[in-house]
Amino acid sequence: MVPPLSDLLEPIHSALLVMECQRAILDPAGGRFRQLADAVAQNGTVGKIRRLIDAARKKRIPVVYLTASRRSDRAGSSANCPLLAAADDGEAMSPGSEGHAMVPGLEPTANDFVVNRMHGVSPFHGTELDSLLRNLGVRTVVAAGVSVNVGILGLVVEAVNCGYYVVLPRDAVAGVPESYVEQVFKFTFRWLATISTVDEVVEHWLQIRP
Secondary structure (H helix, E strand, O other): OOOOHHHHOOHHHEEEEEEOOEHHHHOOOOOOOHHHHHHHHHHOHHHHHHHHHHHHHHOOOOEEEEEEOOOOOOOOOOOOOHHHHHOOOHHHHOOOOOOOOEOOOOOOOOOOEEEEEOOOOOOOOOOOHHHHHHHOOOOEEEEEEEOOOOHHHHHHHHHHHOOOEEEEEHHHEEOOOHHHHHHHHHHHHHHHOEEEOHHHHHHHHHHOOO
16 A cells, blocks of 8 residues: 655655656756647646645755756767657757756756756666665655646656555646646646646645754
8 A cells, every 4th residue: 555645745855756757858948849848838837846845845855857968969869759859959958058957946956866868858867866766765755847748747657666655746747738737647647647736735744854
């Protein structure tokens, strides 16, 4: 049986994973995925993720930023599916570029972790994320960011495959269209994660004594 939320969110064994909230993806003016950026703006997703980050830092819970990148010449990356081909501008996602950076309000600090990948569509594949979490003593990951369509779905499936519990705050993730997001939560995520809200996660974290 999956433990109750209060046990899952014990700070000493939790980590917050923030998925691909990067300017090249979510900037309404210059991002490459305008519908997704619009959904994030309309739902206030960035502000809600910020609340999770603030609560996590207050309780010294690891905050791990999961980013995607490509070199400007795309060497080492592949466009072997429509999604990766749609993000074909390597210059916009090159490490250190403005597009690779997190959107305003979600910038990492020196105490946070950043796990970057140059290929693929999910954060555990080919990265040090699993080893990092295990070295930190993490048992539960709280997933936030974009998108429910691919990235968050991949994160949740892979986290479960690696043996982690997953807590998924419904209002801290986004995808398009909203009708599809609702279906994924109803028919997929409920079997893989403990569905919660930002308010519930923050309340549990800030009320539990270290």
